Amino acid sequence: MIKIKFIAEELYRSFWSSWYKDILLIIMFSISLVLAVVMCSYYMDLGGRGPEARDAEDNSTWYDACSIQTEEADRDFNNAFPTVRGCRNLMSYYARLNDTEEYSLISIHVLPAYIEEEAVKKMFGRNDFSIFLNEDRKNAFSFYFGDGTRCAYEFNCYGMNVRACDNLGLKTVEGEIFTAQNTTLEKATDAVPVLLGWQYKGKLHVGQEFELYGMDCVFRCRVAGILEKNSKMPEVGAISGSSGTSMIAIDNYMIFPFGVKIKEAPEKQTQEDVFKFAQNDYYAMWDMGIKLAEGKKINQLSDELREISEEYKLPMVEIWGVSMGLTLLRAETVSSIRIMLILTIALLCFTLYALFVTFYDKIQSNSRVYGIYLINGCSLTMILLPCLLEIAIILLPAVFFSRYVFTDNNIGGVGVDMEFILRIAYTMVGIAFLIGAAFVLWLMRGVDTERLVRQKET
Numbered sequence: 001m002i003k004i005k006f007i008a009e010e011l012y013r014s015f016w017s018s019w020y021k022d023i024l025l026i027i028m029f030s031i032s033l034v035l036a037v038v039m040c041s042y043y044m045d046l047g048g049r050g051p052e053a054r055d056a057e058d059n060s061t062w063y064d065a066c067s068i069q070t071e072e073a074d075r076d077f078n079n080a081f082p083t084v085r086g087c088r089n090l091m092s093y094y095a096r097l098n099d100t101e102e103y104s105l106i107s108i109h110v111l112p113a114y115i116e117e118e119a120v121k122k123m124f125g126r127n128d129f130s131i132f133l134n135e136d137r138k139n140a141f142s143f144y145f146g147d148g149t150r151c152a153y154e155f156n157c158y159g160m161n162v163r164a165c166d167n168l169g170l171k172t173v174e175g176e177i178f179t180a181q182n183t184t185l186e187k188a189t190d191a192v193p194v195l196l197g198w199q200y201k202g203k204l205h206v207g208q209e210f211e212l213y214g215m216d217c218v219f220r221c222r223v224a225g226i227l228e229k230n231s232k233m234p235e236v237g238a239i240s241g242s243s244g245t246s247m248i249a250i251d252n253y254m255i256f257p258f259g260v261k262i263k264e265a266p267e268k269q270t271q272e273d274v275f276k277f278a279q280n281d282y283y284a285m286w287d288m289g290i291k292l293a294e295g296k297k298i299n300q301l302s303d304e305l306r307e308i309s310e311e312y313k314l315p316m317v318e319i320w321g322v323s324m325g326l327t328l329l330r331a332e333t334v335s336s337i338r339i340m341l342i343l344t345i346a347l348l349c350f351t352l353y354a355l356f357v358t359f360y361d362k363i364q365s366n367s368r369v370y371g372i373y374l375i376n377g378c379s380l381t382m383i384l385l386p387c388l389l390e391i392a393i394i395l396l397p398a399v400f401f402s403r404y405v406f407t408d409n410n411i412g413g414v415g416v417d418m419e420f421i422l423r424i425a426y427t428m429v430g431i432a433f434l435i436g437a438a439f440v441l442w443l444m445r446g447v448d449t450e451r452l453v454r455q456k457e458t
Contacts, residue, residue: 113157175225193224217276
């Protein structure tokens with residue numbers, strides 16, 4: 001009990017002898033710890049293998065991604081639709097995301113697909129077409145479009161970009177698969193190539209044209225190819241190539257291309273001509289997968305996506321399952337992130353230096369007192385414990401502060417492994433404590449009790 005009382009009194013005396021310095025150190029450590037973890041998370045991808053990040057068979061990594069995460073992003077995309085220039089810019093943005101060699105981007109999304117009742121009867125003749133219709137709507141229905149009411153059937157349809165076809169290894173038994181060439185139109189009014197599942201074979205033929213009604217738009221379509229039997233694709237919301245992803249058969253599906261390009265000059269087009277293609281690319285960015293090759297850094301990918309976003313002045317693609325640092329710093333430029341890193345390192349070094357100076361001054365000013373304690377039979381451990389407890393008191397608020405900051409509610413990251421992030425923060429606090437303890441032990445190693453007694457006598 002006496003020992004505990006001695007430690008408590010010594011801790012109280014030491015802390016309040018320089019309380020303002022200790023409180024300042026508490027604040028500095030709390031801030032520098034959070035900044036250090038955030039910056040390490042960005043540059044080292046701490047916690048970057050969240051549940052949305054999956055390994056592929058070729059040692060690459062798949063990440064789910066999306067550009068429409070917030071109401072603000074949704075509004076920015078919709079602001080592009082009223083003009084030809086805005087629509088073409090949105091289409092160019094999606095094309096730019098697809099054209100880079102640093103990663104593979106795939107888009108798969110359900111699309112509305114309606115064909116007028118009379119046109120369906122002409123297309124299929126006496127053939128049964130019920131297997132191609134939406135499960136929940138097997139009968140023709142009326143809908144309002146343009147200048148009047150129409151009667152149509154709803155067909156099973158997915159949108160898919162060229163790289164999705166490549167990564168899924170889709171092949172045709174008739175015609176050709178989506179390519180950069182056949183998805184590039186001379187004019188906006190040209191027929192758009194579509195792929196049909198194997199069960200369409202013998203009912204529709206390659207080259208056959210028909211009108212397809214989408215959401216507020218109509219496309220003139222041309223059958224480009226019929227897929228092999230048992231062709232499959234991942235469920236919408238899942239990414240291709242990842243282990244454990246459920247695959248669904250698309251033998252009775254129609255596949256519409258995302259990322260259609262138009263060679264025709266913008267001044268020859270109307271807003272109605274290009275709106276439908278821009279809107280489909282907008283849909284394409286709702287569900288995307290990004291395949292990052294082995295050896296590529298996720299922060300490098302984030303930097304590239306940010307630069308593309310800034311080039312086209314449209315919302316940045318957000319990668320799910322990445323580290324917390326990438327989530328927080330997604331809107332910052334590369335140069336600003338580097339400046340933040342330098343400032344974080346400087347703050348952390350200065351904080352550690354301040355800790356060392358504070359305890360050096362404490363021990364030097366109390367060296368005679370410590371010497372007297374030793375002469376009177378007090379052990380070195382009893383003297384060290386208050387110092388170590390004081391260091392712990394300085395560092396402990398940083399633990400609680402990081403526990404508050406690094407939560408899903410505050411960070412807002414999708415798939416970020418917060419528990420792993422917190423373990424990193426606690427590890428940093430533990431390292432700081434060990435460094436501080438080692439420094440205190442080093443200072444106390446050479447206490448000369450005889451010299452201290454002589455100083456007292458004189």
